Amino acid sequence: MVQAIKPNGTLRFVTIGSWAPVNIPAHKVRVRNRDGVYLPAIITSIPPHFMTAEQKKAVPKISDMAIDVGATSAEEVKNQFKIDIGAPVVPDVRFEYLDHRDVMLGKAFDNRIGTACLADTLRELDGQDLDVDIVASLSAQEEVGERGAQVTVKKIQPDLSIVFEGPPADDTFSPEYMIQTGMKRGPMLRDRDTSIIVNPRFQKYVLDRAGAKGIKAQRAVRTGGGNDGAVINLYSGAPTIVLGIPVRYAHTPYSYVAFEDYVSALKLTVDVLKSLNAEVIGRF
Known part of the structure; x- marks a missing residue:
């Protein structure tokens, strides 16, 4: 500014x-x-x-x-x-899809990529008979204090929450055993960062669904970062998970996202939402 x-x-x-x-x-x-x-x-x-x-x-x-x-x-x-x-x-960066590598190049994938996945989730579920009511929200100013999420959670008052994120990928500088947000390894499900410890039962449920459906996924324990899920926990107590689509070089003008990670995140989210009902949510 x-x-x-x-x-x-x-x-x-x-x-x-x-x-x-x-x-x-x-x-x-x-x-x-x-x-x-x-x-x-x-x-x-x-x-x-x-x-x-x-x-x-x-x-x-x-x-x-x-x-x-x-x-x-x-x-x-x-x-x-x-x-x-x-x-x-x-x-001043133009979005590009590099089809020979199946990756997207652009700016602000944190969190444009989450916004896109949210919109596609609604498209995939449109007209389907579900046992839960789906409410989607976009919240501004997450980077400067999760301000928008504070308004959103009070209005929606969710019983359960999936937070889409564009987390920074770590596969270009971390040793193999520490890679937890690698590109083309599926969406990242974060167990912990400086703002949240996610609901372990909901986390396990989603990871089990990914395994059963053959959807690649990875999990991460972070010592930095934060997300809107922390606000949801604070104001509603709703079981919450953070589902991230890895972003190489986040918070720079140019970033990569693998399209297959995006597709995997979408498939996993749609599958989980289709499987939910009051009894399942009650177990979290």
Whole structure:
């Protein structure tokens, strides 16, 4: 988000959510002006010709970065580009499906991929006779305090909950025995992170369903991260699981998701929801 407009026409900004400063410089972004038009821009960086030896080694600070929309003065930014303080900024990345690898490349899969899986779950179950009522919700601002989920859970008051996530994959840097969110290994069912310990009986039920149906799945015990399931537990006490579709390079402008992981997550969710009734839920 734009925090201030500098005299030279560049924009000081703050990040929303969890961004690592090393992933930000020199990337393309788009800034929304007061007319709703997204203008192309670049995150500034000092050319290597002008860097000191210390600057080349140092981790950049967000407070030292800026956004350049191609202007030369604050007046130009405000009057011609029509950009105000508070303007939203997003990475300028196009979604691609790479069919030769069966992977998707794009931005914000945490949690666009969960949103897509939620929508497809509703499509798959549309018109079917179920023993439970399905309510779907999208909650904003999970990255800055699970604020939207607090409103959602109070309105829905669920008896049971499945939280879709786009968790960071760990298969490109972890030893094999520690890989718990690997790409093309199926959806991840998280046992624990810093915000939640999931319902163990519901977790086992879903994992057993995956095994019986031959759907690949993996489970994870995390020492970091959080999700909206924590809010559901806090405000409703409903048995909750976290079903994640692994995202390589989450919280950067470019991420990979394997389409087969997406399909597996969808199949598993649909199967579980079809199998539920009051008696089954009562056992959790």
